[in-house]
Amino acid sequence: MLVGCSGDRSILDPAGPAAKEVAWLWWGMLTAFTLVFLGVVGLWLAAFRRRESPRRGEARERRLGLAWILGGGILLPGVTLLVLLAFGVPAGQRLLPLPLPGGEAPQVIEVIGHQWWWEVRYPEADGGEVITANRLAMPAGEPVDFHVTGADVIHAFWVPRLGGKIDMIPGRVNRIRLEADEPGVFGAQCAEFCGAQHAHMQLQVEAMERDDFEAWLAERRSPPPRAEGHDLARVAFAEHCARCHRVAGLSQGTTGPDLSDIGSRATLGAGVLAMEEGAIARWLAEHQALKPGNRMPAHDHVDAETLEALGAWLETLAP
Template identity: 65%
Template sequence: MRERYLYHVALLCIQRAVPQWVNRCMLTLLGTLTLGLTGCAGDLSILDPAGQAARDVVLIWWIMLTFATVVLIGVVALWLYTFKRKYQERTPQEERKIARCWIIGGGILLPVLSVTALLIFGVPTGKRMLPLPLSQPPEVIEVIGHQWWWEVRYPGAEGGEVVTANQLIMPAGEPVDFHVTSADVIHSFWIPRLGGKIDMLPGRTNVIRLEADAPGVFGGQCAEFCGTQHANMEFYVEAVEREEYDAWLAERQEERLAERALANDDFAQARDEFASTCASCHSVAGLSASTIGPDLSDIGARYTLGAGTLPMEEGAIHYWLENHQTLKPSNKMPSHNYMDTATLESLGAWLETLTP
């Protein structure tokens, strides 16, 4: 309490002592700096690359930032100079000559040179992310954007395709081709620490090649406004060693997951409830097949619910079932609040057991 009081007095003193415009400038500067610095770290930071494609992108970013800063300083210096400059008498011809210099230099030469330089850096960077032929075909992972979640398919898994949602496991230290498309509107697939983004267009498959240097955990985010819950359309990326990747896929073979889903007799009623109420939209291996909503066959092993809306922990699924329209308003799962708490609780408890 007292600290707060002192803090306010101190703030008032500063406000009185310093002219208001200085105060405003300082606050703006501080605010911008803080905002800017928060972008430098974290699992979504392009400034902290974890793969060659992302390193190329960030190099261009630094070059552009430096160049833009130089241009800004130049323009401001010229602008200040116009205040200082003494008035000079000039003939109209001289005036025209100076104007022409500026138009040709600043209006034609500078942009042409800048764009050429950008192309020289940009083309090889873009090329790295193209799916050009390799001596050994790379791993393929399919990602399908939905409002507002991610369907992830591993067509190359030994023993049959593996399907999950909102999380992506990839082998580290080798190129991976992401084949992306959309089930509804345009989304954009982006793992900032691994490289550039790519649009997910309905009816078309785009491919982007990314590689993680080493095992690690990265964030992914939809990068194209796709409706009200666009911001809550995140995914979680984990790069692991090849053997771990293969083991992860093997664990998710359909028969294995189905066995797990049907095993526990305590949840027979929850399973029936699921079959009649949820199966029209959700797949659970051995029970149902639908891609209207995320595949729930390994939901117990996810890190988040609702594409990053809620951290996964004990009781989280039940919490989601009761509150998802408040947590992620107007998401495409209808409210099931007409069902009684006990039923939703047992559905949540059963889904939590669905781990490989």
């Protein structure tokens, strides 16, 4: 259980204004409920200790009973819920995409949940749409509106260090506003059970300075020529992979993750495999063992040499 207390997906290590409020609310609730728990245990122990109940009149007994019911059963929970509401409503409000005081429009990033990977789109990137998968870049130090939806079943978008979570429902666009105080890398996780590989649906969120973010988008808007050579790989890609995978300037498939910048990613398979030399070829050969049931068909009919070549070529795809 203590694993949740630290690391890149901990709500106890907030990195943005909304997350800070969630963390404070959590500590407040922990403190209040610990006091209630200790109080109840105290009363329980006291009940054991008393030898003989004092003789009281029947009317007094009834009044005492009524006081416990009203005080402990109505007043205490009523006050507790009101206090919770007083802190919970503003914390929730922070996550809403309300108009900003200055009137400017926040950056919008679309996130689409698939079984079991993340598609990320930057619709406002002028000069062409930018699409990535299993990684999300955002500007730090300013609010960002996330428009989320699901492609197949219900998923949930959750970056614990930045704020609350929100459901990704097919056919509907939900919105949540998050902000990162400073540049950094944060973990995100699907937070609604969505099938066998739900746990292996992780997303890396990279918050960067505004200028770096613009540069990041620009690099992806005008992809470099796709490395010369690698003829075997490119023919095989067109034959076996292009219908499902997009590589900017080359193919348009949308059934699987966008591979345009796959060579610059930190992980493969939404967090299943660390990216290192040879990792893509390993994914191509063993992905059904690494992530059983994932929606990419096994390519046993493609010979090992071709898979190696595909892996080597894909590793060169980076801005």
